[in-house]
Amino acid sequence: MSSLHPHRYFSAENAPLAHELYQTVADLPLVCPHGHVDPRLFSDPDYRFGSPTELFLIPDHYIFRMLYSQGIRLEELAVPRQDGGATEGDHRKAWQKFAEHYYLFRGTPTGIWLKEAFADLFDLMEPLNGENAQAVYDLMAERLDSADLHPRPLFDRFNIEVLCTTDAATDTLEHHQAIRDSGWHGRILPTFRPDAVVNLDTENWRDNIDQLSDVSGVDVIDYPSFVQALEQRRSFFKQMGATATDHAALTAHSARLSDAEAARIFQAALQGKITAESATQFTAHMLNEMARMSVEDGLVMQLHVGSYRNHNADIFAKFGRDKGADIPITTEFTRNLRPLLNRYANDPNFKLIFFNLDETTYARELAPLAGHYPAVKLGPPWWFHDSLNGMRRYFDQVMETAGLYNTAGFNDDTRAYPSIPARHTVWRRASADWVAGLISQHIVSESEGAEMVQALAYDLAKSAYNL
């Protein structure tokens, strides 16, 4: 990345000081406590990325949603259909479309990550466009064959200290086992994500429960055995190195049911007689139950709320989930989470990390909650807000009330492995820029600022996730 500007992403007025601060953390290892990289990249020593289109375009809904928003059909971009419909088979053609519309990413975080990755991995400095599309494709395809761009060598090149994946409660973690067995030195840890069994309205929920019985060895026939199976899986994940769980919910609603009521709803679900209302209640209840287990087993609990998934029915029917059609909604924490927080969050050994897409809650609810309850930490700006402006708004709205030390550092939350260094670079530079501003306003001293930048770049994430 030597040829990208050394002062990039710094505000003009902070640039020299921000640069100085950034230099002190630029080479620290990357701590990646939450993300969606497929462990197969590392379990299979011969894993290859495929074509440039397979590496950058097809799996990345940040990219193809923007092209789709401008009228380019996903089929033209070689995104596979789940309903059996035809899609473009020629990756070069899809790449050409992408290249012709690369200008759409001006000023976006995706544009920044692409630029960083192109420069870092391929020494490409020129913006992609219709003219250079095929030459770039050739160059990339050739480079992707070379051994230094395979996943394991990249892990070292990226200077990753630890990378956590996200895995279904029913996952056997065979790929994690294979990584361990291989003797490779990379530290890849699983994370326990039980959404597909605790959210009763998940597609194929009944199948997931059967699978849960299989992998846990606990025959899930009622609510108590369901809880027991979950506890078994948590224990197994912990053995396999997991330090955290992850939970996604539409809202932060957390009312605890009586065990009898929970059992009744679960039974109805087993019989396929679940209402939307009951499913919502059960999810709210299970958040409490998961908090209880975290207090007991020490796994850090992550909560991601506020995404209305699969908003576009037509796209969902044709292409399935995660196609750039998830739209945030307003979120409420103060009242919704009170039952859970009152019950568990006074325990300083419990850690509960929030992620959220409704920035209005930053200063109003999340920072005051994190600035009071011992268990509560705030995760970094999530998804659409994992961007320079998103980070600035986060620093601006969270830090004064929550305090830096109630935040959880950074995580890249990505399935796009090659974008990991870029994402950390943006965070570290934004952090340095923010702290430089505090110093230049004489709010903190230079030595305090240096410690804060180090905390943001490395320490906070490591400690929040017990890594």
Place this chain on the structure above:
Amino acid sequence: MSSLHPHRYFSAENAPLAHELYQTVADLPLVCPHGHVDPRLFSDPDYRFGSPTELFLIPDHYIFRMLYSQGIRLEELAVPRQDGGATEGDHRKAWQKFAEHYYLFRGTPTGIWLKEAFADLFDLMEPLNGENAQAVYDLMAERLDSADLHPRPLFDRFNIEVLCTTDAATDTLEHHQAIRDSGWHGRILPTFRPDAVVNLDTENWRDNIDQLSDVSGVDVIDYPSFVQALEQRRSFFKQMGATATDHAALTAHSARLSDAEAARIFQAALQGKITAESATQFTAHMLNEMARMSVEDGLVMQLHVGSYRNHNADIFAKFGRDKGADIPITTEFTRNLRPLLNRYANDPNFKLIFFNLDETTYARELAPLAGHYPAVKLGPPWWFHDSLNGMRRYFDQVMETAGLYNTAGFNDDTRAYPSIPARHTVWRRASADWVAGLISQHIVSESEGAEMVQALAYDLAKSAYNL
């Protein structure tokens, strides 16, 4: 405007680069795709503005609301009462009141527009005050008599390429016809705004329906004939040059009714038996129906939501609508608009432009929607947010996720004809300032930035509205 500062409205750190970028677009023609200028200004070649008070104060609720908020009665400002009550008849006295309180506009967009217009049209650089009030009045009154300050010459002086008005569905567009017939070269286009017939709780709705029957030639006796009459009017507006429609609603609620249910509600309304609940449902239904028609006839659909009109009952009773007492409310798009978006917004030939007064939706809902659905574009910051800070927040919160090219450029949305150049100047300067910041942070290159400024100043509006 030569004596206003060339770096005005630029952040200190961006000023030189912003100025350079601004210079490249400062002289581009103004594209005005949405506003409320009265077409009579142009249909009557002898139209005169009247007194300075009639030009600046009486019609401008941005101005008199601020004076009212400080305890000055609207009667003192010569604002006409609709209930027959007395109002100040001496325009000089009203002007004196205005001048004495001109300092209230410090730091407000109205203050900026007034300063720009006073400088541009009257070479007045000194702030208005109690002492200079009458001298300024004299000077303005004299200048307003001169031919170069009449509406048509100003159209050229303002360098307006096209100006769209907003016209009721029942409007005969006789003034637009007169402009065409006059042979004058100015391009003035109508916009189809059916609120007064599709919102069943509009005052005088029944009269509006009769008028709709008259002008459309379709006897509106039931829901099918109502739809037919609307289609006739759209077709007529299109013939008269319209490229867009405009719809105002309190919320973004868009659930489609069955035709039978729509027919039942419409019938009840014809019989004067409409409930608030039914009216809301019907408005929500008609948004869908208008989207359907736009898909068919290609008229761009604009949606303005979130203003609680006529909040002050006393002012409404005495002075009527549009008296500075419209107050925004929270708005929700993700769930409310889903029915409409799912049905129509995957069509890349459909254009749906959103305007909104609840900025919390920018990053949370609007940018993700615009960054996904092919039909969705985001209009510029509206009303209270049509200001330097409003624009900064918009650039900050919208652009990273929506992408610049899913926005619709600028429109001045004003009935204050003399303020049009000032409003575009503020937008173009704010755009240049924003892009200068991106360049100085090395997020986009200088050549990319130059294209972005050009898009914001001219291209995006023209293309979003098919002009």
Place this chain on the structure above:
Amino acid sequence: MSSLHPHRYFSAENAPLAHELYQTVADLPLVCPHGHVDPRLFSDPDYRFGSPTELFLIPDHYIFRMLYSQGIRLEELAVPRQDGGATEGDHRKAWQKFAEHYYLFRGTPTGIWLKEAFADLFDLMEPLNGENAQAVYDLMAERLDSADLHPRPLFDRFNIEVLCTTDAATDTLEHHQAIRDSGWHGRILPTFRPDAVVNLDTENWRDNIDQLSDVSGVDVIDYPSFVQALEQRRSFFKQMGATATDHAALTAHSARLSDAEAARIFQAALQGKITAESATQFTAHMLNEMARMSVEDGLVMQLHVGSYRNHNADIFAKFGRDKGADIPITTEFTRNLRPLLNRYANDPNFKLIFFNLDETTYARELAPLAGHYPAVKLGPPWWFHDSLNGMRRYFDQVMETAGLYNTAGFNDDTRAYPSIPARHTVWRRASADWVAGLISQHIVSESEGAEMVQALAYDLAKSAYNL
């Protein structure tokens, strides 16, 4: 404070001009129209602050909440338990804990206030830490004995022109009377706060009513006598120098009940048969009734809404109110306050000042309301938002629409007497920084800017509260 940096809290790009503007107001007297300082500090000429721990730590929930959020028990911090439980008795030990975690306040407003107060009162420039904790304690304890650090001399040293306290409707104001009787020159005024009698669900409400009967001389046996007693108290407070009232409510709901309905609910409450729903209705009603009284007696009405009090049930049970566990909620003004505003807010002699913890209402609701209704003024950023960033967001989001002259200047709203100068310093510096930005962007002239800074620092507060 001579050794703190003269440019502190100014943005780098505005610093020289901001400094120049700040100098013009730095020495103006402090107007403190709203706060929670105990009048006993001034009624008793021999009042002493006690230990450093008693002065800074024990009474300040801003401080101990942050320590609590990091797992330090309030008992360790010498915060007294209300349930009879044991707490740390050694103030030096509590101070040590505080000192060891002083770094948590980096970048927070509390950190700024502490730094300012330590420097100003004790000439301490070094950040507190585990090593210097006891030496600092010794130094402070010694200095606190000296006469110049007693409350009355500090009043002069702080250059306070007037300081308003907040007092229950049932308060006899004996301490205020004692201050008057003492012949001391300091101007300390009471503020009428009737929450504990108008909110029917207050703990010990029935006792409070009895006390109201006692102090007012009106036997409160029904709604009319209740109203009469309140009017008596307001009249008494006014005699004692009060110029304002203060009202806290969870929401801004303000629907007026019929007198019969109000009487019915009040009667039920007297009989101990009150529902949550009725209590909410009655609070909403009493806001109207208090507005009516303000229109009649001229007391300025303050409204603080949006804090969910005592969120943490465990802490509340052990330690009681005001322990850093109050969490904001979303607030709605446009519809909720319409009944009250329509009835009273067109009266230019009525003043209604809003405080709020949901910043999303700034630009959306509060600024448009203040920019229209003659009675409405906006109070400064409150509580969590009484911070540098909170002020910047306030200036950014409020001023363009409300106009500077519909705001109410600053108040420190603190029970931490030694932090008063620091809070005003932060506001005055933030004001100067904001205005410097307007000048450097050529939005206002230097002379206009100087007047604006003076208004923010002094004039607006004095005039808004009729002081």
